Amino acid sequence: MKQTPHMRTLALLAWRNLWRNSRRTLITLTTVTLGFAIAVFFIGIGDGAHNQMIRNGVRMGDGHLAVLPKGYLEAPANHVFLRQGKAAARILAASGVVGRVSPRINLQVLASTANNSVGAMLQGMVLDKDPRAESIKKGIIQGVWPLTADSRGVVIGSRMAAKLKAKVGSKIVVLAGTSAGESSSRLGRVRAVFHTGVDDLDGYVMLSNLEFARAFLLEEGGEAALEPVTSFGILLDNETTLPLWEARLKGLQWPAEAQVADWREIMPQLVNYILVDDMGNYVALGFVLVMVAFGILNTISMSVLERTREFGLLRALGMNPLGVMLLVMWEAWWLSLVSLVLGWTVGGGIHQYFATQGWDLSKMMGDQGLVTSGVVMDPVLYSELSWGRVGLLTLVILATILISGLYPAFRAFRVTPVQALET
Amino acid sequence: MTPTEDTPVLLRCENLTRVYKQGEVEVHALSGVSLVLWEKEFTALVGPSGSGKTTFLNLIGGLDKPTSGELFINGTDLTRLSPAKLAAFRLYQVGFVFQSYNLVPVLSALENVAFVMVLQGRPPKERNERAHHYLERVGLADLAHRRPKALSGGQQQRVAVARALAAGPRLVLADEPTANLDSESAFGLLDLMHDLNRQEGITFLFSTHDPRVVERAGRVITLRDGRVVVGE
Numbered sequence: 077m078k079q080t081p082h083m084r085t086l087a088l089l090a091w092r093n094l095w096r097n098s099r100r101t102l103i104t105l106t107t108v109t110l111g112f113a114i115a116v117f118f119i120g121i122g123d124g125a126h127n128q129m130i131r132n133g134v135r136m137g138d139g140h141l142a143v144l145p146k147g148y149l150e151a152p153a154n155h156v157f158l159r160q161g162k163a164a165a166r167i168l169a170a171s172g173v174v175g176r177v178s179p180r181i182n183l184q185v186l187a188s189t190a191n192n193s194v195g196a197m198l199q200g201m202v203l204d205k206d207p208r209a210e211s212i213k214k215g216i217i218q219g220v221w222p223l224t225a226d227s228r229g230v231v232i233g234s235r236m237a238a239k240l241k242a243k244v245g246s247k248i249v250v251l252a253g254t255s256a257g258e259s260s261s262r263l264g265r266v267r268a269v270f271h272t273g274v275d276d277l278d279g280y281v282m283l284s285n286l287e288f289a290r291a292f293l294l295e296e297g298g299e300a301a302l303e304p305v306t307s308f309g310i311l312l313d314n315e316t317t318l319p320l321w322e323a324r325l326k327g328l329q330w331p332a333e334a335q336v337a338d339w340r341e342i343m344p345q346l347v348n349y350i351l352v353d354d355m356g357n358y359v360a361l362g363f364v365l366v367m368v369a370f371g372i373l374n375t376i377s378m379s380v381l382e383r384t385r386e387f388g389l390l391r392a393l394g395m396n397p398l399g400v401m402l403l404v405m406w407e408a409w410w411l412s413l414v415s416l417v418l419g420w421t422v423g424g425g426i427h428q429y430f431a432t433q434g435w436d437l438s439k440m441m442g443d444q445g446l447v448t449s450g451v452v453m454d455p456v457l458y459s460e461l462s463w464g465r466v467g468l469l470t471l472v473i474l475a476t477i478l479i480s481g482l483y484p485a486f487r488a489f490r491v492t493p494v495q496a497l498e499t
Numbered sequence: 500m501t502p503t504e505d506t507p508v509l510l511r512c513e514n515l516t517r518v519y520k521q522g523e524v525e526v527h528a529l530s531g532v533s534l535v536l537w538e539k540e541f542t543a544l545v546g547p548s549g550s551g552k553t554t555f556l557n558l559i560g561g562l563d564k565p566t567s568g569e570l571f572i573n574g575t576d577l578t579r580l581s582p583a584k585l586a587a588f589r590l591y592q593v594g595f596v597f598q599s600y601n602l603v604p605v606l607s608a609l610e611n612v613a614f615v616m617v618l619q620g621r622p623p624k625e626r627n628e629r630a631h632h633y634l635e636r637v638g639l640a641d642l643a644h645r646r647p648k649a650l651s652g653g654q655q656q657r658v659a660v661a662r663a664l665a666a667g668p669r670l671v672l673a674d675e676p677t678a679n680l681d682s683e684s685a686f687g688l689l690d691l692m693h694d695l696n697r698q699e700g701i702t703f704l705f706s707t708h709d710p711r712v713v714e715r716a717g718r719v720i721t722l723r724d725g726r727v728v729v730g731e
Contacts, residue, residue, distance in 0.1 A: 085617045092605035389601045392562055394590025394618050396583055493562045 086399065090406030093379065100375055105415055107371040111364040112419025112473055113426055119469065120427045120459030121435060122357045126350045127460050130339070131315075133451035135207050138342050139178070139309035140318050141325060143168065146335045148307070149342065154183050155255035155296045160331040161305040167328055168308060173321055175312035178206045179305040181289035186251040187232070187282060191241040196232075196282045198250060200289025207311050209283060212270050219244035219268030224285050229267035235279030237269045244268065250282070252292045260295040262288065274452050346451050365476045368415075372480035376408055380484040384491055391493040401489040408481025412474050419473065430459035509670060509702050510536035510559060515568035517554050517725075528554040530725040531568070536704060538669070541696040543716030544706040551725040552706040553674055559704070560593050560672045561585040573669055590618055594663025596673035596705075600655040602647040608634060608658045609643040615666035633661035637691060653684030657691065664695060673705035677712055689715050 094101050134140055143164050148156045158164055161179060168177050181200035186193055203209050203224045212231070213221050222229030230248060232240070242248060244266055251261040264284065272278055290304065298304035310325075312318060318338065325336045340347050380387075387400050438455035517529040529551045536542060544552050557563040558570060561577055564585075570577045573592065580588060589595075594615075602611045612630040621629075634640050637657035639650075647655050656676060663671050673692070677685035689712055696703050705712075713719055721729035 082617060082620065085614070089603070089605060096605060385601075386603065389597075389603070391586070392560070392589060392595055392601075393615050394586055396586045399618070494557050 082399070083402075086403050086406050087410075090403055091410050093383075093403075094407055094410050097379070100378070101411070104371050104375040104411065105418060108368050108411075108415040108473075108477070109418040109422050111368045111371075112415065112469075113423040115361050115364045115469060115473075116419070116423030116461070117426050117430070117459070118357055118360055119465060120461045121430060121457050122353065123462070123465060124431070124458045124460035125453065126353065128458065129346060129350070129451045129453055132454070133343050133346050134311065134315075134339050136211055136452065137208075137309070137339065138180070138307055139207075139311040139339070140175070140315060141310040141312070141322055141336060141338055142342055143308040143310075143325075143330070143334050143336055144342075145306070145333050149337060152182070153255075154252055154292065157181070157293055157296070157298065157304050157306045158308075158331070158334055159298055159304050160302050160333065161308075162301075162303040163331050164305075164308060164334055165303070167330060168310070168325075171325060171328060173310060173312070173325065174314065174317065175310050175321075176205070176207060178202065178208070178309045178311070179286060179303075180206070180208075180307050180309055181286060181293060181304075182306045183252050183289060183292055185282070185292075187236065187240065188249045188251065189240040189242050189246055192239055194236055194239050195280070196236065196250075197280055198230075198252075198282050198284060198289055198292075200284050200286045203283065203285050206309075208309075212272065212277070212281075212283065215270040215272045216268050217271045219266065222267040222285070226267065226285060227287055228263065228265050229284065230264040230288070231268045231270060231283040232266055233278035233281055234269055234271040235275060236282065237266070239279070242266050242269075248282075252295075254296055258295075260292055262291055264288065272452075277452075343451070361472075365472065368473065369476050369480045372408065372411060372477050373483065375411070376404065376481050376484040377487075379407065380404060380488050387488050387491040388493045388495070391491060397489045397491075400491065401485045404485035404488045405478070405481055408478050408485070411481075412477035415477060416470060416473060420470075427459045427461055430457075431461075432458075434458045506537045506539065508535055509538045509540075509573060510534075511569075511571045512559075513569040515555075515558060515570055516566045517551075517558060517563070518566045527725050529558070529565070532722075532725070532727050534720065534727055536670075536702065538702055539696065539700045540702050540704075541693060541715075541717040542702075542704045543713050543719045544704060544722065545708070545713055545719055546706075546722035548708075550722040552722055554725075555722065556672045556674050556704070556706060559670070560595060561588045590615065590666070592669050594666055594668035594671040594701075596656070596659045596663050596671065596676045598675040598678045600647070600652065600659050600679075602655055602658055602662075604647050607644045607646055608639060608650065608654075608661075611647070611658055612661045612665050615662060619666060629665045629667075630661075633665040634658070636664075636695070637661045651684075653680050653687065656680060656684070656688055660688065660692060660695075664699070664701065668701070670702045670704065673703065675706050675708065677707065677709060682711075685709070685712065 145156050145158050165179065178201060183198045185196050185198045187196040201209055203222060217234060222231065232242065237243065246266045248264045248266060249261055250264055251259055253259050293304045294300055312321060322338050390400055434456040436456050513533045515529055515532040519526045519528055532555065544555065546552055558565050565578055603614060606614060609630050612633055613626040616626040616629060634643050637660055639654060639657055642650060642654065650658065677688055680688060692703055693715060695701055707713060719729065720727060
């Protein structure tokens with residue numbers, strides 16, 4: 077919009093008016109800046125924690141995208157698997173997806189030693205390539221990570237090892253029920269024990285190569301030549317390409333038994349947790365905005381009240397009521413602009429600090445973090461702010477301040493010259 | 500300046516009445532005022548407090564509307580103008596000088612003088628030249644960049660006069676412009692207004708209590724209890 081000379085004068089008048097009571101303006105700016113910085117901190121840490129959970133969930137779970145048997149998400153069971161794993165693998169390879177594709181077999185089993193038995197999740201995978209295996213491998217406390225060709229080797233968590241009184245070299249009988257009411261079993265040998273500090277992993281997960289786990293699928297009617305698996309996890313190299321690859325993969329011709337799902341469909345509990353947690357953050361942000369709004373409302377209202385006579389003068393000199401209203405809105409605009417600059421300077425500094433140094437909550441959460449909605453949350457939280465968030469925060473604060481200025485501006489609008497000059 | 504037969508009429512009012520309500524009581528601030536003001540007159544409006552001087556100036560200046568009666572300025576019936584048109588009328592036709600100076604405190608003397616011209620939408624060069632010219636006319640060229648609080652009462656009132664004149668009005672209304680000034684400043688201001696009236700032909704109507712001020716007026720209108728008793 078081309079600025080008219082009138083607008084420039086209003087802007088100048090408003091700017092100078094703002095500093096007539098500099099102490100009051102500075103107190104207001106401090107309130108808004110603090111509110112802004114608090115909002116940036118909470119949203120940055122909240123988003124950082126959520127993104128971290130998503131990344132962990134995606135990495136430790138089935139990736140950004142997964143090819144799964146239909147019905148598996150609703151009712152996972154040992155007999156629900158992709159019988160035509162080889163065909164699905166071929167389609168994935170031909171799709172050119174940029175990321176890591178990991179075939180996996182997940183089975184509910186009973187793990188037994190001579191001393192004890194525990195329920196376990198047997199996860200068969202390519203042990204030297206799978207991202208989930210890489211994460212767990214970092215927590216090895218005993219033994220050596222088995223080779224992919226090791227047809228009997230299993231890796232168990234520290235809590236499972238303690239319950240089974242098993243150690244490296246111990247034999248473990250792995251027993252799985254079949255849909256026909258029978259059971260099948262295999263003998264494994266503990267090659268390594270890991271400790272992540274996350275009870276669900278340490279006490280429940282057992283890893284093996286694909287062949288060891290696939291033997292159970294063959295008992296369920298799978299054909300070895302078709303290379304059956306439970307799923308293919310796809311960890312994209314660039315997470316921002318998810319919508320693109322999701323659309324492409326969902327558009328491919330898959331075997332009738334297969335479906336493509338994204339991480340939101342695979343981990344709905346995580347999506348819900350983030351949604352609820354975000355609501356909490358928004359409520360907190362709402363309180364901050366109310367604080368900001370009252371600060372601004374008070375400053376501008378006082379300023380308008382004190383200058384009733386002056387508004388009357390402006391009206392007497394020929395300024396129309398809209399001009400007077402615009403003058404007050406210009407004051408609100410300057411206040412918002414300075415507040416935003418200060419707010420982003422302080423808030424941005426806080427964000428930058430926590431984005432690089434992190435917020436260490438290990439004293440509260442323990443060194444290994446917490447499991448929330450089935451996903452590991454790291455004990456050190458890092459602030460993350462997307463440009464979308466920056467834009468949203470800026471707009472929300474700007475709108476709050478400008479809306480707060482509307483009522484005083486309307487009061488100024490209603491000033492009549494005679495009444496005002498009599499004050 | 501004394502009007503002749505050829506002097507055009509600037510203001511004509513007939514039976515002008517303004518009634519205020521104070522609670523249940525009706526206050527007749529003006530009761531049927533009828534008079535004519537010719538162009539280039541230098542007129543004093545006198546009368547005791549509560550006689551209706553300020554009310555009359557407010558009506559003429561388009562700051563207020565009469566309860567009844569007719570009010571024509573330069574051929575325009577003010578009683579029929581909307582608030583927006585009244586604002587435009589004030590902007591282009593009338594200059595105001597108030598008792599308590601009423602300058603915009605955050606603007607310098609020069610900016611105050613130029614302010615009404617900004618509202619009029621005059622180009623910056625013209626505003627600047629006229630503002631400087633009138634500040635020079637009121638003897639404040641050296642103090643052009645001072646803000647009101649750095650000026651004395653007399654100087655502030657001179658800035659107010661310069662502001663009223665710089666916008667090029669047909670009529671300047673001054674409500675007790677010397678009331679807050681010492682004698683020297685008051686006479687200086689009156690001399691200045693009188694000079695401008697003679698040299699630039701601007702019509703002045705000012706209210707006052709001060710008999711020494713009245714002596715300088717070309718014409719005196721006396722109000723009492725909302726009626727014109729002398730000078731109709």
